[in-house]
Amino acid sequence: MWLNYPNNPTSAIATQENFAAAIAFCREHDIALLHDAAYTEVGYDGYRAGSVLQLEGATEVGIEFHSLSKTYNMTGWRIGMAVGNADMIKALFQIKANLDSGIPQAIQEMAIEALTGPQDSIEDNRVIYQWRRDRVIKALTTMGLPVAVPKASLYIWARVPAGYTSAQFAARLLSDTDIVVTPGSSYGKYGEGYIRLSLTTPDEQIEKGCRRLEAWRIPSPLGS
Numbered sequence: 648m649w650l651n652y653p654n655n656p657t658s659a660i661a662t663q664e665n666f667a668a669a670i671a672f673c674r675e676h677d678i679a680l681l682h683d684a685a686y687t688e689v690g691y692d693g694y695r696a697g698s699v700l701q702l703e704g705a706t707e708v709g710i711e712f713h714s715l716s717k718t719y720n721m722t723g724w725r726i727g728m729a730v731g732n733a734d735m736i737k738a739l740f741q742i743k744a745n746l747d748s749g750i751p752q753a754i755q756e757m758a759i760e761a762l763t764g765p766q767d768s769i770e771d772n773r774v775i776y777q778w779r780r781d782r783v784i785k786a787l788t789t790m791g792l793p794v795a796v797p798k799a800s801l802y803i804w805a806r807v808p809a810g811y812t813s814a815q816f817a818a819r820l821l822s823d824t825d826i827v828v829t830p831g832s833s834y835g836k837y838g839e840g841y842i843r844l845s846l847t848t849p850d851e852q853i854e855k856g857c858r859r860l861e862a863w864r865i866p867s868p869l870g871s
Contacts, residue, residue: 648673651683653696656834656843657804658797666699673708679735680709685727686800688718688769691777694798700731710735717801718769719761726750726758776801779846779853786857787844790865803844804831810868813839819866824859 650669652661673680680699687696699705710731715721729739750758780797787794787805794805807816813830820826820842829845831838848856 648678649681649683650699651685653686653689653797653799655686655800656802656829656831656838657841658795658800658802659804660694660696660798663697663702666697666702666705670699670702670704670708674704678708679732680705682709682711684711685714685717687713689773689776689801690799691773691780692798696799706732708732710739715758715761718772719758720768720772721754721758721761724754724757726754775850776846779848779850782853782857783844783846786860789861790863801846803846804841805844806841807831808865808868813842815868817842823866824856824863826856826859 648669650661650666652659652665654660669680672678682699684696684698687698690696698711699709700711710729712727712729714727715724716727729736780803783803784794784796787803792805792808794803797803807813811819813832817828817830820828829843831841831843834843846853
């Protein structure tokens with residue numbers, strides 16, 4: 648069972664009760680629990696995401712993955728870690744040993760500096776992302792799009808207007824405003840009806856995009 652909380656693309660968060668239920672299910676059915684926890688350091692309004700490994704029984708059935716991509720802005724450097732069940736870690740090591748030859752030494756050394764050096768950048772980044780979140784939410788609300796304010800992650804998951812598919816609305820945004828969003832259908836059938844907006848764009852681009860959104864009048868869908 649693969650889990651990812653805080654979630655990409657929806658920004659959903661999991662409670663300790665959610666994790667406990669997943670652990671119980673995996674123990675009952677003898678399946679592995681794999682949790683992608685890449686966004687746990689990006690929380691807003693005082694929210695701090697927990698680890699599935701905090702719960703009793705988690706290491707019997709699962710491992711948790713983390714990444715330096717989001718926490719330390721090392722996206723593209725492809726360095727992270729996995730902790731948890733010893734047998735699963737051993738199996739993962741055997742797979743990795745046959746798939747690639749390891750991370751370049753320079754990246755390893757920079758990762759060590761990131762993990763052992765001052766951690767002020769984590770909070771600095773969180774403040775930046777929270778400003779971007781609030782700005783985008785304001786723009787979407789002005790447009791009239793229903794959207795939940797996320798408590799974590801780098802994304803906003805917004806419902807598209809009635810009469811549009813997610814792909815149609817994303818295409819209309821691109822053609823009318825030069826703004827790129829990801830249609831929810833790209834993530835599977837349950838994503839239909841939504842778009843994902845990313846907060847990883849620089850502040851000045853966020854502001855420019857939000858002004859375009861606020862000035863845009865959503866046209867009626869074709870055929871309506």
